[in-house]
Amino acid sequence: MSFESTASLEATRRTALRLLAGLGLYGISMPAFADNVAGWPADAFKAKSTDDAMAALYGKKFEMSDKVSVEGPDIAENGGVVPISVDAKLPNVTSISILVAENPSALAASYKLSDTANPTVACRLKMAKTTKVIAVVESNGKLYAASRDVKVTLGGCGG
Amino acid sequence: MPSIRMKAAASGDTTEVQALVQHPMDSGFVKDAGGNLIPPHHIETLVFQYNGKTVFEALWGPAVSKDPYLKFSFKGAAKGDALTATWVDNLGKTDTATAKIA
Numbered sequence: 085m086s087f088e089s090t091a092s093l094e095a096t097r098r099t100a101l102r103l104l105a106g107l108g109l110y111g112i113s114m115p116a117f118a119d120n121v122a123g124w125p126a127d128a129f130k131a132k133s134t135d136d137a138m139a140a141l142y143g144k145k146f147e148m149s150d151k152v153s154v155e156g157p158d159i160a161e162n163g164g165v166v167p168i169s170v171d172a173k174l175p176n177v178t179s180i181s182i183l184v185a186e187n188p189s190a191l192a193a194s195y196k197l198s199d200t201a202n203p204t205v206a207c208r209l210k211m212a213k214t215t216k217v218i219a220v221v222e223s224n225g226k227l228y229a230a231s232r233d234v235k236v237t238l239g240g241c242g243g
Numbered sequence: 244m245p246s247i248r249m250k251a252a253a254s255g256d257t258t259e260v261q262a263l264v265q266h267p268m269d270s271g272f273v274k275d276a277g278g279n280l281i282p283p284h285h286i287e288t289l290v291f292q293y294n295g296k297t298v299f300e301a302l303w304g305p306a307v308s309k310d311p312y313l314k315f316s317f318k319g320a321a322k323g324d325a326l327t328a329t330w331v332d333n334l335g336k337t338d339t340a341t342a343k344i345a
Contacts, residue, residue, distance in 0.1 A: 121287040121288050121331045121333070123288065123302070124288055124302055125302060166308075169314075189305075189306065191306075192303075193302065193307055194301075194302040195302070196300040198298045198317070200293075201298055201315060202315070204315065205315050207311065207312060208312050209307060210270065
């Protein structure tokens, strides 16, 4: 899955939408696109592995950095609610993404930061099993990451 | 009942925001009592706007916990100003709420 093909697919979709809008069918056709909110990176969220999700989201690889910290419990008794927070000591942070390596789809959440936002975020995630939680921070256009092992005693993805 | 509970507190130049959204965040992997898969139903975007400008945007997949919680902070806002949060889910449902920065 390359970044370029994603971009051209998106362009095709937009062209199709524009054509439909021209025909006055835009409103009618909306439900077909309801699971694709504008700007929501569907390909990245559907990717299984960390690498594929990163390729779809950023089109580049990350390097590990001690400027990024990811905090969370060592042991999560309930994988359905695992509190995770990320902090970065990096300038010009434009996005922070959190991945759970062995979830059915690795990418859990991605945050876009404006120039006034501080490079920190906290949220709660579901974890299917014991695995690594990886935080990826985009700073000055480069990707820096940190990871943390979280042991899950009861998985949070059901089934 | 609004689905978004939000607190925003300014301290010096930094405003800390905490939001709690009521939403099932169904992953699509869980079965109901009858053994049928519950289809995915989750928030995709949660956008925070201050003075008409987006300060922080969450893009969420089905691995974000039910009734999601989010904490972040940003600079440049003042006490008494308004902060707006809006979510849209994969079924096209949406809700919005405004909090006064304390």
